[in-house]
Amino acid sequence: MTYLPSPMPFAGAELDYAEDRRSMEDLKAYLNRKDAKAVLFKDGKPAMSEDGSLMMVHPDKLNGTNVNHPAPLLLGLRGEMPVFAFSLHDSQKLVDEERFQEMRVVAGRMKPDELAIAGRARSLFQWYHHHQFCSACGKKTRAAYAGMYSHCEACKTDHFPRVNPVVIMLILRGDKCLLGRSPGWPEGAFSALAGFISPGESMEEACLRETKEEVGINVTDVQYVFSQPWPFPSQLMMGLICHTKEDKLTVNTKELEAAQWFSKDEVQAVMNKQGDSFMRPPKFTIAHQLLRHWLSQ
Ligand SMILES: [Zn+2]
Numbered sequence: 186m187t188y189l190p191s192p193m194p195f196a197g198a199e200l201d202y203a204e205d206r207r208s209m210e211d212l213k214a215y216l217n218r219k220d221a222k223a224v225l226f227k228d229g230k231p232a233m234s235e236d237g238s239l240m241m242v243h244p245d246k247l248n249g250t251n252v253n254h255p256a257p258l259l260l261g262l263r264g265e266m267p268v269f270a271f272s273l274h275d276s277q278k279l280v281d282e283e284r285f286q287e288m289r290v291v292a293g294r295m296k297p298d299e300l301a302i303a304g305r306a307r308s309l310f311q312w313y314h315h316h317q318f319c320s321a322c323g324k325k326t327r328a329a330y331a332g333m334y335s336h337c338e339a340c341k342t343d344h345f346p347r348v349n350p351v352v353i354m355l356i357l358r359g360d361k362c363l364l365g366r367s368p369g370w371p372e373g374a375f376s377a378l379a380g381f382i383s384p385g386e387s388m389e390e391a392c393l394r395e396t397k398e399e400v401g402i403n404v405t406d407v408q409y410v411f412s413q414p415w416p417f418p419s420q421l422m423m424g425l426i427c428h429t430k431e432d433k434l435t436v437n438t439k440e441l442e443a444a445q446w447f448s449k450d451e452v453q454a455v456m457n458k459q460g461d462s463f464m465r466p467p468k469f470t471i472a473h474q475l476l477r478h479w480l481s482q
Contacts, residue, residue, distance in 0.1 A: 188481035193413045194292070194469035198301030200261030200268060207259060207330035215259065215267035216244050223247065223269040224260075224306055227277070229418075230285040231303045237291075239299040240284060244269050250279050255313050255328030255335070260305055270306035272314075288416070292469040300469065304416035311418035312346040320344065347419065352391045353379035354425040355475045356404055358432055362452060362479060364463065365399065365436075365444035375445065375463040377472040379422070392425050400444045401435030404428060410478055413471040422471045426479065453480055 191197075203211075215221060222241040225232040232240040244257060251274035260268045273279065288307060292300060309332060319326050319337035326344065329336040335344045355377050356363040364375035380395035382388060389407040396404045404427040413422040436444050447455075447462055454460025456476060466472040 188477045190474045192297050195301055195304040195414050199263055202261045207333055212331050220266045223271055226272045226310055227285045229307055230287055232280050232284045233286050233291055237294055239303055247271055250277055255332040259331035272310045293467055307416040308419035309346055349420045350382040351379055351420045351422050352388055352425055353377050353422050353471055354392050354427050355479055357428050360449045361446040363446055365441045368442045373464040376466045377475055388423050392427055399437050399440050402429050402431040424471045424475050
């Protein structure tokens with residue numbers, strides 16, 4: 186049976202974004218609910234409980250705490266239960282410093298639903314952190330509707346949190362697939378090639394261009410497989426499979442350190458942790474999921 190991730194890591198949060206129920210009155214009511222929950226972040230790192238789960242506290246606990254814009258940030262409703270996120274300022278006593286952990290480090294151990302909630306919060310905080318001023322007139326903006334978007338009072342422009350589309354492709358030649366590695370990656374780590382989609386370009390065109398730029402080969406038969414929200418900081422990874430008959434690679438060393446063909450048997454062994462041809466991409470990446478999908482076919 187063809188393998189499909191369910192849910193895709195970082196997707197599948199059981200949250201109603203409640204885009205039409207975010208007035209000041211709604212917000213007040215949500216904050217007063219006994220079952221309201223808030224996840225805590227600092228410098229893009231989620232606070233984790235000692236048992237390894239995502240820490241959740243009642244928003245009341247934040248009283249008197251310095252938090253970053255936007256606050257409160259309503260991630261959504263789970264049934265009736267509101268789920269907020271707060272990004273703490275420096276030197277807070279609310280949570281021990283060591284409870285804030287790098288998301289890439291803890292992602293592999295997090296439950297799918299917690300991963301999706303934390304990913305949504307991380308992307309939103311990063312966007313707000315870099316968009317505190319209006320890009321049209323330069324004045325300070327404020328968050329509207331509990332963080333749904335940002336509004337400039339001076340020129341009346343609304344700014345919506347941005348998602349950047351990226352193509353990530355598994356390039357196949359017969360029973361081999363092409364993987365590459367970027368400078369600075371852990372030794373032996375290889376993954377699928379990827380690149381940002383440029384304005385005026387389709388997903389398929391971006392796949393052809395990026396492949397040509399990075400490894401000098403032409404690909405055809407681009408097929409969309411599945412996508413993933415990626416909160417580092419806020420990409421939509423569009424997972425593709427494409428084909429080529431060319432085997433000679435011209436690696437663009439400005440973008441990649443190396444690229445290499447791996448046979449299905451080699452990849453299978455690595456994915457099953459029985460081979461060491463390369464270090465497999467972590468489970469929470471779409472590259473890992475694309476490889477699993479390919480092996481299942
Ligand atoms: Zn403005």
